[in-house]
Structures are given as C-alpha cells and as structure tokens.
Amino acid sequence: MNKPRHFISLLDLSSVEIRALIQRAISLKNARNPDFQPLKGQVLGMIFEKSSTRTRISFETGMTNFGGSAIFLSPRDTQLGRGEPIKDSARVISSMVDAIMLRTNDHATVTEFAEHSSVPVINGLTDLLHPCQLLADMQTYFEHRGDIQGKTVTWIGDGNNMCHSYINAAIQLDFNLRIACPDGYSPNADMLKSAGDRVQMFASANEAANGSDLIVTDVWASMGQEEEQKLRERAFEDYQVTQTVMNHAHADALFMHCLPAHRGEEVAAEVIDGQHSVIYAEAENRLHAQKALLELLMCA
Numbered sequence: 001m002n003k004p005r006h007f008i009s010l011l012d013l014s015s016v017e018i019r020a021l022i023q024r025a026i027s028l029k030n031a032r033n034p035d036f037q038p039l040k041g042q043v044l045g046m047i048f049e050k051s052s053t054r055t056r057i058s059f060e061t062g063m064t065n066f067g068g069s070a071i072f073l074s075p076r077d078t079q080l081g082r083g084e085p086i087k088d089s090a091r092v093i094s095s096m097v098d099a100i101m102l103r104t105n106d107h108a109t110v111t112e113f114a115e116h117s118s119v120p121v122i123n124g125l126t127d128l129l130h131p132c133q134l135l136a137d138m139q140t141y142f143e144h145r146g147d148i149q150g151k152t153v154t155w156i157g158d159g160n161n162m163c164h165s166y167i168n169a170a171i172q173l174d175f176n177l178r179i180a181c182p183d184g185y186s187p188n189a190d191m192l193k194s195a196g197d198r199v200q201m202f203a204s205a206n207e208a209a210n211g212s213d214l215i216v217t218d219v220w221a222s223m224g225q226e227e228e229q230k231l232r233e234r235a236f237e238d239y240q241v242t243q244t245v246m247n248h249a250h251a252d253a254l255f256m257h258c259l260p261a262h263r264g265e266e267v268a269a270e271v272i273d274g275q276h277s278v279i280y281a282e283a284e285n286r287l288h289a290q291k292a293l294l295e296l297l298m299c300a
C-alpha cells in the first residue's frame with residue numbers, strides 16, 4: 001500500500017509548509033476563481049462522530065468549489081457505529097474515495113484509521129487536537145496583522161483540543177503563548193513540555209493577557225463533556241474573557257473563538273461582539289484554509 005500524506009496534527013507539516021498554506025488560502029480567498037477545479041471528480045469521505053456546522057460545510061463547499069464532491073458519513077447510519085473494526089473501515093472506505101476527514105471522540109481512532117488508509121486522512125477534531133481550526137485562525141491573524149512570529153498569544157479557559165493545537169502552532173510559527181486555566185484543567189503536560197519556553201502558564205486571566213496580540217478562548221465544556229457543564233461553570237467562573245481582560249492586552253489585540261460560543265460564559269458579549277473580535281472572518285477562513293489543505297494533500 002502506498003503511504004499517503006495525512007494531516008492529523010499541525011506537526012505533520014513543516015513551518016515553511018504552514019506559512020505557504022496560509023498564503024495560498026489568502027490567494028484562493030481573494031481570487032475566487034470558479035474555473036479552478038483541481039479536484040474534479042475526486043471524492044472526500046467525511047466521518048462525523050460528533051456534531052458540526054463549520055467543519056462539515058467548509059469541507060463540503062471546498063470540495064464542490066474544486067470540482068469534486070464530499071460524502072457525509074455518520075456512525076448512526078453506517079456500520080462504523082455497529083462495531084466494524086477501524087482497520088476494515090479504513091481499508092474499505094479509502095479504496096473508494098480520494099481523501100477522508102474524520103471528527104472523532106478518541107484521537108486514537110483517527111491515528112488508527114490513518115495507519116490503514118490508502119488515501120490522506122484529515123483530522124476534523126478529536127478530543128486531543130483541532131488542527132484545521134488553527135489553519136483558519138492563523139490565516140485570520142496573518143490577514144489582519146501580518147506574520148505571527150515573535151508575537152504573543154493568550155489562551156484563556158480549558159486546556160482542551162484547541163489549546164493543544166495552539167501549543168503546536170506556537171512551536172511551528174514561533175510565537176509566545178501565555179495560558180491561563182483553572183486548577184485541574186491544564187493542557188497535556190507532555191505537549192506543554194514539548195513547546196519549551198515559548199509556552200508559559202499563568203494563574204489569572206488578566207496576568208496571562210498582559211502584552212498580548214491575540215486573546216483566544218473556547219467553550220468550558222467541549223462536546224462529550226455536557227454532563228460536566230455545571231461543575232465547569234463553577235471551576236471556570238474567573239476565566240471569562242471580559243473587557244477588563246482585553247484591556248490587559250495590546251490596544252490592537254484581536255479576539256478569536258473557534259465557535260460555537262456561549263456569551264456570558266467563556267466570553268462576555270461586549271468582547272465577542274466588539275471591535276477586536278474577528279470571529280466571523282475566522283469561521284469563513286475554515287473554507288479557504290481547508291481548500292489550501294485539500295490541494296496540498298490531494299494534488300501532490
């Protein structure tokens with residue numbers, strides 16, 4: 001079996017490739033050329049174990065824009081949900097489509113699937129990582145402020161899949177990352193260690209926001225943690241991104257959130273709907289960044 005190129009983590013691309021991909025995403029966005037159809041006749045399989053608005057629409061639209069198509073597969077109505085081994089599913093599905101995107105609960109499902117897939121596998125979110133979102137976030141930063149190298153980014157809230165992908169982005173694009181999480185909700189210790197001095201932990205949101213160029217947060221309870229919502233609301237009450245927190249950052253700091261958001265929980269409405277927020281550009285850039293990714297993985 002040939003060894004395809006996968007995108008499971010930002011660490012699967014080099015820093016040079018990530019920067020090139022961001023520039024390519026910006027060009028695709030600006031050109032909007034309907035005659036450019038590099039994936040004509042190609043098919044993306046999309047497996048969703050969890051809900052999605054942005055990821056599903058952006059991949060499906062991206063494939064259609066490029067002259068291809070996408071198939072939505074849910075474990076609820078395929079054999080995936082009835083215990084068919086991941087290896088068999090990967091061998092069979094990859095024999096019929098040209099690339100596969102997965103959104104799964106366990107990160108290991110994506111890595112095992114990729115091991116047995118004969119076509120590129122893309123991580124559309126797991127409990128550990130959300131690398132596609134980071135491509136869009138970084139594109140958004142580059143568009144608004146230029147290269148992020150040497151800048152300071154602040155993550156406030158849960159040390160979750162998004163936080164982990166920010167740690168990887170800090171490594172790959174060489175920025176400083178200041179993280180504030182409540183006790184017991186810190187990011188994966190090995191990942192933190194792998195980033196060295198670039199990533200620092202702070203006890204308070206205000207302290208972490210000092211001198212920042214970009215403030216980012218995410219929901220307090222991710223998909224699959226719904227039953228912890230009440231517990232988490234108490235644990236995270238001092239970790240809302242408020243205007244006071246934003247005032248600790250640079251005057252031109254941006255605010256990002258991968259969405260969906262809960263106004264009044266992880267972020268105050270005046271911040272997410274305020275002048276520093278770039279959430280809608282960030283969401284739209286999922287389409288453009290992933291088109292650049294599909295081109296990189298499928299047209300090689």
Ligand code: CP
Binds near residue numbers: 053054125
């Ligand atoms: N940000 C993001 O991945 O959104 P969806 O869950 O709607 O795909």
Ligand code: NVA
Binds near residue numbers: 162219259
């Ligand atoms: N951390 C969130 C991100 C949603 C896009 C989750 O995993 O539910």
